[in-house]
Amino acid sequence: MTQPSAPILKVENLAVAYKVRGGEIEAVQNVSFDIHRGDSHGIVGESGCGKSTVAWAIVNFLGANGYVKRGSIKFLGQDLVGKSPEELRRLRGDQIAMVFQDPMQALNPSMRLGDQMKEVLTVHRGISESEAEDRCVDMLQRVYMPDAANVMRRYPHQISGGQQQRVVIAMALLNNPALLIMDEPTTALDVTVEAAVLDLIAELRREFDTAIMYITHNLGVVARVCSQVGVMYAGEMVERASVERIFAQPQHPYTQGLIRCIPTLGEDKASSALYPIPGRVPPPNARPAGCIYAPRCDYAQQRCRDERPALRLLADGVQVRCHFTEEIDPGQWTPPEEVEEMVETVNGQADAATPASTNNGKPILELHDLRKYYPVTGGSLRDVLGLGEKRFVKAVEGATFSVPKGSTLGIVGESGCGKSTLIKTIIGLEDSTSGQARFMSFDITEGLSERNMALIKELQMVFQNPDSTMNPSYTVGQQIGRPMVRFGTVPRSQVRDEVIKLLQSMRLGANYYDRLPRQLSGGEKQRVGIARALASRPDLILCDEPVSALDVSVQAAILNLLLDVQREQNTTMLFIAHDLSVVRFFSDNVAVMYLGQIMEIGPADAIYRPPYHPYTEALLSAVPIPDPTVKQKQIRLEGSVPSAVDPPSGCRFHTRCPRRKLLPDDGAICTRETPPWQEAGDGHRIFCHLPLETLASFDPVVESLATH
Amino acid sequence: MLVKDCMTRHPVVVSPDLSAAEAERIMVENHIRHLPVVEDGKRLIGLITRERLRLKAEDIGSYDVWEITRNLARLKVRSVMIPLKQVWTVTPNRSIERTASLMTEHKIGCLPVVEEGNVVVGIVTQVDLLESFQIMLGLPAKGVRVTVRMSDQPGEFAKLMRVMAEQKWGVMGIGSFPDRRHEGFYFAVLKLVGADEAAVATVLNDIPGQEVVDIRTVV
Numbered sequence: 047m048t049q050p051s052a053p054i055l056k057v058e059n060l061a062v063a064y065k066v067r068g069g070e071i072e073a074v075q076n077v078s079f080d081i082h083r084g085d086s087h088g089i090v091g092e093s094g095c096g097k098s099t100v101a102w103a104i105v106n107f108l109g110a111n112g113y114v115k116r117g118s119i120k121f122l123g124q125d126l127v128g129k130s131p132e133e134l135r136r137l138r139g140d141q142i143a144m145v146f147q148d149p150m151q152a153l154n155p156s157m158r159l160g161d162q163m164k165e166v167l168t169v170h171r172g173i174s175e176s177e178a179e180d181r182c183v184d185m186l187q188r189v190y191m192p193d194a195a196n197v198m199r200r201y202p203h204q205i206s207g208g209q210q211q212r213v214v215i216a217m218a219l220l221n222n223p224a225l226l227i228m229d230e231p232t233t234a235l236d237v238t239v240e241a242a243v244l245d246l247i248a249e250l251r252r253e254f255d256t257a258i259m260y261i262t263h264n265l266g267v268v269a270r271v272c273s274q275v276g277v278m279y280a281g282e283m284v285e286r287a288s289v290e291r292i293f294a295q296p297q298h299p300y301t302q303g304l305i306r307c308i309p310t311l312g313e314d315k316a317s318s319a320l321y322p323i324p325g326r327v328p329p330p331n332a333r334p335a336g337c338i339y340a341p342r343c344d345y346a347q348q349r350c351r352d353e354r355p356a357l358r359l360l361a362d363g364v365q366v367r368c369h370f371t372e373e374i375d376p377g378q379w380t381p382p383e384e385v386e387e388m389v390e391t392v393n394g395q396a397d398a399a400t401p402a403s404t405n406n407g408k409p410i411l412e413l414h415d416l417r418k419y420y421p422v423t424g425g426s427l428r429d430v431l432g433l434g435e436k437r438f439v440k441a442v443e444g445a446t447f448s449v450p451k452g453s454t455l456g457i458v459g460e461s462g463c464g465k466s467t468l469i470k471t472i473i474g475l476e477d478s479t480s481g482q483a484r485f486m487s488f489d490i491t492e493g494l495s496e497r498n499m500a501l502i503k504e505l506q507m508v509f510q511n512p513d514s515t516m517n518p519s520y521t522v523g524q525q526i527g528r529p530m531v532r533f534g535t536v537p538r539s540q541v542r543d544e545v546i547k548l549l550q551s552m553r554l555g556a557n558y559y560d561r562l563p564r565q566l567s568g569g570e571k572q573r574v575g576i577a578r579a580l581a582s583r584p585d586l587i588l589c590d591e592p593v594s595a596l597d598v599s600v601q602a603a604i605l606n607l608l609l610d611v612q613r614e615q616n617t618t619m620l621f622i623a624h625d626l627s628v629v630r631f632f633s634d635n636v637a638v639m640y641l642g643q644i645m646e647i648g649p650a651d652a653i654y655r656p657p658y659h660p661y662t663e664a665l666l667s668a669v670p671i672p673d674p675t676v677k678q679k680q681i682r683l684e685g686s687v688p689s690a691v692d693p694p695s696g697c698r699f700h701t702r703c704p705r706r707k708l709l710p711d712d713g714a715i716c717t718r719e720t721p722p723w724q725e726a727g728d729g730h731r732i733f734c735h736l737p738l739e740t741l742a743s744f745d746p747v748v749e750s751l752a753t754h
Numbered sequence: 755m756l757v758k759d760c761m762t763r764h765p766v767v768v769s770p771d772l773s774a775a776e777a778e779r780i781m782v783e784n785h786i787r788h789l790p791v792v793e794d795g796k797r798l799i800g801l802i803t804r805e806r807l808r809l810k811a812e813d814i815g816s817y818d819v820w821e822i823t824r825n826l827a828r829l830k831v832r833s834v835m836i837p838l839k840q841v842w843t844v845t846p847n848r849s850i851e852r853t854a855s856l857m858t859e860h861k862i863g864c865l866p867v868v869e870e871g872n873v874v875v876g877i878v879t880q881v882d883l884l885e886s887f888q889i890m891l892g893l894p895a896k897g898v899r900v901t902v903r904m905s906d907q908p909g910e911f912a913k914l915m916r917v918m919a920e921q922k923w924g925v926m927g928i929g930s931f932p933d934r935r936h937e938g939f940y941f942a943v944l945k946l947v948g949a950d951e952a953a954v955a956t957v958l959n960d961i962p963g964q965e966v967v968d969i970r971t972v973v
Contacts, residue, residue, distance in 0.1 A: 052784035054764060083764060123766045123784040136769055140796065171795040171873065222875060224764030255763035 052123055053080035054224050054257035055104070059117035062096075062103045071330045072115065073099045074281045078357065081225070081274075086251055086258040088272035088289070090265060090304075092597040093568075094327055096281040097261045101227050104259075105142055106134060122224060140170045143218035147230040149210035152217075153202040159213055160198030166220045185216045189246055192685070206686045208239030215246065222254060229261045236460040237624060238683050241668035244270050245682065263597060265308060266627075266670030269293060277301050280327050280338045283357060287364040289674050297366040299343045302376045307602040308672055309631035311748060314650060315609055320631070322603035326567055337369065345374055409448035410618050411472070411586060416481035416491075418442040418464075418471045422691055439690045441467040443642040443698075445481070449635070451585075452616040456633030456650065458626055458665065462687055464642040465622045469588045472620070473505050485586065503533040506579040510591035512571035516563045522549070522574050523559035529581040548577045551614075552607060569600030573607065580611060587611075588620045593628065605632060626669045630654055635729070638662045641698045642690055648730025657741035659732050660705035666747040679747045697721045697735065708740055757853055758846035760886040761867045761876035767792045770799060770832035777831050778807050788864040790874050791835045798843065798872045800835035803863070807834060843868045846875060854883050892927025892945030893972075898954050901968040902942050903933060911942065913961055921957060923949045941967065 062074040074096040081087045089097045102108050104119055104126070119126040124137060146152055154162055160182060167178040179198070186194035189212045202210055211231060218226060228247070232240040248271050251258055260272055268275055269289060276286040277298065285298040296302045303323040325342040334340055340350040349369055357367045368374075419438035428434040442464045449455045457465045470476045472483065477493035484490065488501050506529075509515040516525060526545045530536040536544045546556045552573040563571060572592060579587055589608070593601040605628070611617060623629045629636055630650055637647040638659060646659040653662060667681040683702045688694055694701045697716045706713030713735070721735045732741060767790045768777050777789055781804060791800040817825070844853050844865045853865065857880060867876035888894075904910040918925065927945035946954060951971045958966050 052766065052786070083762070122764070123780045124768075136794065141764070171797075171871065173871065222764075257764075 053082045054122060055259070056080040056120040057100070057104075057117070058120070060100065060103060060114065060119060061116040062099050062108065062112060063115040064108075065111040065113075072281065073112075073330050074103070076357065077117075077276075077278070077281075077283045079274075079276050079283065079286060081257040081259060083224075083257055084251060084255040085274060086247075086260055086272045088268040088275040089259065089261045089278060090263060090268055090275060091278035092263065092327055092599060095278045097263075097278055098229055099281075100278075101144070101229055101259065101261055104225075104227065105138065105144060106131075140166075140221035141224045142227065143221065143223040143225075144227045144229065145211075145214050145218050145231045147233050149207065149214045149234075150202060152214045153210060155202050157201075158198070159200055159202060159205075163198070163213070163217050163220065166217055170221060181220065182216075185220055186213070188219075188250075189213075189216045190242075191216070206239075208235055208243065208686065211235060211239075211243055212246070215243070215250070219250060219254060219256070223256060225257045225259065227259045227261070230263070231260075232267060233262070233264070237626070237665060237668040237670075238460055239686075240267075240670070242682050244670070245680075247271055264670060265293075265304065265598070265672035269672050269674040270670050277304070280333060281330060282338055282367060283365075284339065284367045285365065286357075287366075291362075291364055293673055294675070296376065297360065297364055297371045297374075298339075298368050299345055299374060300339050302374075302379070303342075304598060305672070307598045309605075309627045310673065311627045311630060311666070311669055311671055312654060313627070313631050315631055318631075320602035320605055322606060323599040326569070326600075337367075344379065345370060408451055410451040410486060411620075412448040412482075412484045413445050413472075414482040416442060416445040416468075416471065416483050417479045418467050418476060419479040437691055440642050440693055441690060442471060442478075443693075445644055447637060447644070447647055449586075449618055449620065451618055452612070453634040454612065454619040454621055454632060456621045456623065456629035456636040457639060458623065458629050458636065459639035460665075460687055461624070462641075462690070463639045464690075465639055466590055467642075468639070469507070469590055469620060469622060473507055473588055474502070499533060503529075503535070503582045504585045506582060506584040506587050508572075508576050508579045508587060508589045508592045511595055512568070512575040513563070515575060516571065518563050520562075521559065522561050522563070522566070525563075525574065526578050526581050529578060533582045535582055545577075545581075548580060551611075552577045553603075567600075568596055569603060572596060572600075572604055576604070576607065576611070580615075580617075583615070584617070586618045586620070588622075590622045591624065592621075594623060594625065601628075608632070626654075626665060627671075638665065641687060641693055643698050644733065645699065646730075646732050648726065648732075649728055652726065652728060652730040656744045656746060657726055657732065657738055658744070659699075659734050659741070660703050660736070661699050663744060663747055664704065671748065677749050679745065681747070697733075705736060705744075709735060755850045755886055755890060756846065757844050757848045757850060757867055757878055758876070760850060760882050761846065761878040762882065763876045765790060765866075765874065765877040767796065767874060768802070768831055769793065770830065770835070772831045773827070774807055774829040774831055774834050775826065777802055778804075781807075788877065788879070790866045790877065791831055792874055795871075796874045798838060798841070798866055798868055798874050800832075800837050801841045801864075801866060802831060802835045806836060838872070841866065843872070844878065845869065850883055850886055853878060857883070890927055891929050891943065892925075895926045895945065895947060896973050897926055897945050897947040897971070898949050898951050899943070899945050899968075899970050899972045900954055900958065900966060902944070902958055902964050903936075903939055903967050904942060904964045906938050906940050910963065914942065914958070914964065917957060917961060918946075921949070921953075923947070923954075945972070 058078050060074060060077045061072055063070045063072045077100055079087060091097050103114055114127045126134060163182040164178040167173045167181060168175060182198060183194045186197060191197055191209060191212055197205060232243050235243060244267065262268060272289050275289050275292045276283050279300050285301050292301060296305055306321040307323065309320060323342055328334065336352050337350040337355050340346040355367050355369045357365050359365050418441045420441055422437045422439055423429055426434060445468055459465055471478050472490065474490065474494035474497055478491045523545050526548060527541045530541050530544060531538060546559060549556065549558050554570060554573055593604050596604060612619060621632055633650050635648065636650045636653045638645045638661060640661050645661050646653060664681045664683050667679045671678060681704055685702055688701055696718050700706055700713065700716035706716050709715060715735050721733050724732045724738050726732055726738055766780065766784055766786060768780065770791050770793065781787065781789060787804050789802040790798055791802060793799050842856060842860060842862060842865055844867055846867055864877060864879040866874055867878055869875050902914060924947045925944055926947050929943045930940050933939040933941055951969060955966055955969050
């Protein structure tokens, strides 16, 4: 209650160095912040900027070659730096807990969850077995774990990812820690699960008065859970302010750049543009002498290059590391010329060509009632002998849509909803079970081996993880050149020139031709991946989460690049992403999938406004919006996605549908009958029993979207 | 209001093997006067106060300067703390008035808050309690503070409440204390929001058998 005079954690001028061959590298420099009781302090920044290193320094996980070089870390008034390991163990003991990105790494797969949780209490506190059991069940109920007593007896693999993360959070809170360090705790989770976990964190913070250090790269998440935010860049804290200030008046040019990089829900490619930050984060051993951000800063002057700015405290409590912050007015910022040019052409084109390309354009891809079932073999004797009933995972059920030439169809949905299976079926990595699929005039229901070269050439794919789709021992030039040679699109003698031309259009220089994948950054690899997909000059590109593994500034550049490609070559795209803001920004049409079934499909702006399917509504309310002032309706789906082996009868969404009660008999019809496709005009179709008028009467989930 | 609503959670604690000088430094740096001493698992074993660390003349009278320094440097928290059996503690579910009476009765400035097994979950000090009483009387909000005298008969307070409901005034804080001069009479102190001082005075004075003895607008 009293504002305590001492913060729980106070980090001052922290520098962490790693000893490497030929010297040492300062991964983190001059980081200072403090966290009070019940505060949640966000640390944001791109990958490799030292966010996690700070967290590791606090809990002494730096490894054999890492050490705190300068500065102090004060936890509850006592300095953690320079203490013996035994003293540290006691001091940190059960007062600091950590939650990591992947819950499976924190859980022992060979122990029952209950035993793992009880261990925390019996070992640290010497509490008796039976009392520990009671406390664990109690804590599981606090984190809203359904059927807590039963979960105690299960193994980690028997519960879903979101539930695993709840177990980890419950375990972290069992000892009532003073400080909870969360390192990207929701990054691996679906938006709907993420939303529930974020609600939980906000609630627990109030109840337990725990100080939370929240590390993330997602500005939307920060806006939802944090009260203070520190922005890190290349190992330094460049700005620190309250969450409202960071979003309303970012002071540091880097923060301003970050905010310009992300599409907000409701923006589309015709009306707005993303402005990537040029260049890349300097590696720790090659940081510039002056301001660390100067090489990428639009406002850099001579003083920035010569003199490193200190973290200054501005009049209103904002800390910023910039010489000229008072003189910089983000409103006066003008985008670099190439982006500006692109936006104009996109806009011009959009005005003139949108109706033609999206609605009247000749469909290049047509699916009708396409299904993909995977047979499941049971373990029982009857199944082995082939006597049991044949069972299937219904991964894609009745997919019907067409994609006009030159347009983009975005596909969204939770993980396991069949997005990737759909794309794999189209490209031929899987053959379809039934239904029709035509690409131009070819039949594409068969698998890849049945297709001829000409067809394969026209369909190309960009994958989520460029690392695992590139041969590490081939140079960039060889990787891109291979499809050209294979499909014979370019005479062998001209392949090199053609590859270089392609590299240049990806904004990579000719000097990249001889590089190996390991010499490229994540964004550059993805550019090569796109170049490779374009090499055979395909008509349809399938993008499976092409930007979700990338940092926001790189993500913006890749999205711009894809838009550019589409504009120049009139390529058609299928675009899978779990980030609804990105899909909205990038797509002309959007399909929302749930459990193998398309629930709603239509023009992008129609999907994001009522009338919408109750599932779309829930998805929209779960998206973290990078603006703390936006009011979002709170709709949380209960339970997890049912198994596709035995999908619910009638409407597949009825088990979790929050709007079912609007129908007579608590929506009995939803459990019995498959819903009809309802036309909402303009190609917008909704797969729901609720009449259109009811769907249209819902309040918009996000207020700002209503004005669009 | 219970202890758990006003205590400071996650207090600064020290281990018994810390040197007394270090404990003193922690208190000074964090502007606190009490340090619970805990062993593994945050189990309370004693308490340190600034008083406890003060040098007493009779203890050092026989030492020379060098001996004092040497002894002080060797002094551990364990040997200067108030041992557990002399420390008063409360549980998070105790009411704050009982807690306050415990403090006044024994003239103590702070109580560690413990759960079963003497696990420290918080600390409550005189300052925390004073602050909660301020909040209970509605100090943080702007409004009209009015003191009404009434008899202790059942139904008297209900009369007042009825009038308030009619006027749609909100009550931010409330408290009462006996009138020392008139046996059988009580003062009720109310903090009202959304009301006008003059209107409150007239309306409340009209209630038969009750009298406004003090009224002021507090910001």
